[in-house]
Amino acid sequence: MKPAPFVHHAPRTVEEAVEVLARVGHDGKVLAGGQSLIPILNMRLASPAHLVDVNAVSGLDDLTVTADAVRVGALVRHARLEHDQVVYGASPLLRRVVRHVAHPVIRNRGTTVGSIVHADPAGEMPAVLALTGGVVEVASARGAREIPCHDFFLGPMETALEPDELAVGVRFPLFGATTGTAFAERARRHGDYALAGVAAAVAVEDGVVSSARLSFVSVTDVPGILDVTEACRGQAPGEIDWSACDDLVREHLAPEDDIHATAEYRAMLATQLAHLVLAEAATDAVAAQGDSAA
Amino acid sequence: MSEPVPEVLLDVTVTVNDVPRHARVPARRLLSDFLRHDVGLTGTHVGCEHGVCGACTVLVDGAPVRSCLMFAVTAQAHRVATVEGLGTVEAMGPVQQAFTECHGLQCGFCTPGFVTTVTAYLEDHPDPTADEAREAISGNLCRCTGYQNIVKSVLRAAEIKAEASASEGPAAGSTA
Numbered sequence: 001m002k003p004a005p006f007v008h009h010a011p012r013t014v015e016e017a018v019e020v021l022a023r024v025g026h027d028g029k030v031l032a033g034g035q036s037l038i039p040i041l042n043m044r045l046a047s048p049a050h051l052v053d054v055n056a057v058s059g060l061d062d063l064t065v066t067a068d069a070v071r072v073g074a075l076v077r078h079a080r081l082e083h084d085q086v087v088y089g090a091s092p093l094l095r096r097v098v099r100h101v102a103h104p105v106i107r108n109r110g111t112t113v114g115s116i117v118h119a120d121p122a123g124e125m126p127a128v129l130a131l132t133g134g135v136v137e138v139a140s141a142r143g144a145r146e147i148p149c150h151d152f153f154l155g156p157m158e159t160a161l162e163p164d165e166l167a168v169g170v171r172f173p174l175f176g177a178t179t180g181t182a183f184a185e186r187a188r189r190h191g192d193y194a195l196a197g198v199a200a201a202v203a204v205e206d207g208v209v210s211s212a213r214l215s216f217v218s219v220t221d222v223p224g225i226l227d228v229t230e231a232c233r234g235q236a237p238g239e240i241d242w243s244a245c246d247d248l249v250r251e252h253l254a255p256e257d258d259i260h261a262t263a264e265y266r267a268m269l270a271t272q273l274a275h276l277v278l279a280e281a282a283t284d285a286v287a288a289q290g291d292s293a294a
Numbered sequence: 295m296s297e298p299v300p301e302v303l304l305d306v307t308v309t310v311n312d313v314p315r316h317a318r319v320p321a322r323r324l325l326s327d328f329l330r331h332d333v334g335l336t337g338t339h340v341g342c343e344h345g346v347c348g349a350c351t352v353l354v355d356g357a358p359v360r361s362c363l364m365f366a367v368t369a370q371a372h373r374v375a376t377v378e379g380l381g382t383v384e385a386m387g388p389v390q391q392a393f394t395e396c397h398g399l400q401c402g403f404c405t406p407g408f409v410t411t412v413t414a415y416l417e418d419h420p421d422p423t424a425d426e427a428r429e430a431i432s433g434n435l436c437r438c439t440g441y442q443n444i445v446k447s448v449l450r451a452a453e454i455k456a457e458a459s460a461s462e463g464p465a466a467g468s469t470a
Contacts, residue, residue, distance in 0.1 A: 008367055010367070102433075105348065
């Protein structure tokens with residue numbers, strides 16, 4: 001349970017970091033919070049020859065709220081995202097979700113960007129990035145680029161990030177005033193990997209649903225958006241039978257059997273959670289509009 | 295994957311319980327092993343080494359962190375506090391005293407991780423309910439107690455802290 005030897009790089013700037021990544025290529029791995037990477041190293045599931053420890057890189061720990069997004073730098077720990085009041089005011093969904101990421105002690109060290117780059121299908125933050133239509137900001141010696149989340153997640157634990165690239169931040173776009181959000185997941189114990197989790201964003205305009213979208217944790221290979229608007233458009237939130245979305249949800253899911261639950265159980269659970277979060281998000285949308293009207 | 299990398303030793307200095315501690319260690323030295331093997335502070339216990347059990351929890355700049363999921367070389371920029379820094383046999387910290395009073399430990403293996411976690415928790419949540427106390431320790435595993443007495447210990451520690459600050463005025467004997 002000890003990592004294999006590696007060369008430790010401690011760059012101070014993004015330029016230095018990407019220069020090292022360009023040099024070491026596939027033999028390199030970026031270390032930020034390490035709450036997923038170090039267990040993998042300890043168990044020797046991976047033994048990269050070079051670790052590029054970005055913890056001392058300046059300019060990566062900014063957490064900012066702009067008019068249209070929450071931007072999270074690569075060194076922002078989950079705990080900071082969770083507790084920031086300005087972020088909560090702009091996007092309550094982020095706090096609701098990040099509280100489900102492991103335990104508080106893990107959130108003190110683990111980073112939100114790291115969680116997204118890790119691209120575990122059981123990760124909560126990739127699902128939120130998908131639901132919000134977020135963007136990953138990337139730097140490399142070749143230049144900067146931005147990768148929209150629908151191009152970023154390629155498969156379980158696989159992203160569009162090239163070996164010489166460093167994710168320097170992500171942006172979670174904000175929803176408009178007519179949209180409510182909700183998140184729910186179920187695990188054997190709080191803090192464990194979820195058996196299934198669902199995030200919802202529902203827009204209500206003139207008293208009826210105008211759009212409804214979902215993203216999932218632990219029941220799809222890659223986080224993506226499922227648009228269920230066609231099953232509920234034009235209906236008043238209190239009168240919707242959300243099971244009308246079930247066929248769309250089932251078709252979207254690709255759950256797997258493991259020791260914790262069967263694929264069928266996960267699918268059933270995700271379908272039920274979808275009802276729950278769709279209803280909550282619709283209520284949230286109505287309540288938010290009531291607040292602003294009052 | 296790649297070719298094996300020859301071991302290179304680095305000079306690493308980590309401030310532990312307010313004392314700078316130096317050792318020549320490989321980059322792969324976990325903070326937990328640095329504390330135990332290189333510094334000789336064996337109060338920090340190593341259980342699962344993948345972040346699940348919580349026995350190795352230490353305070354990094356006052357916040358609880360798994361020392362098995364951090365490299366010593368990365369910890370150099372921070373202040374680390376271990377269970378040894380939270381009190382002595384003669385002058386126990388409030389959490390240590392509460393665990394003693396409430397029989398919050400049996401074999402004691404997991405206890406250092408609970409003490410560090412609860413110490414930090416009570417700084418931010420001075421008056422938890424039993425449910426909140428249970429949630430606060432949800433990231434630490436104990437295979438002896440069934441947690442009942444640990445929950446009581448958390449509540450008792452909050453009482454002891456409140457009594458101490460009421461009788462001694464502000465900031466008496468606070469820990470990192």
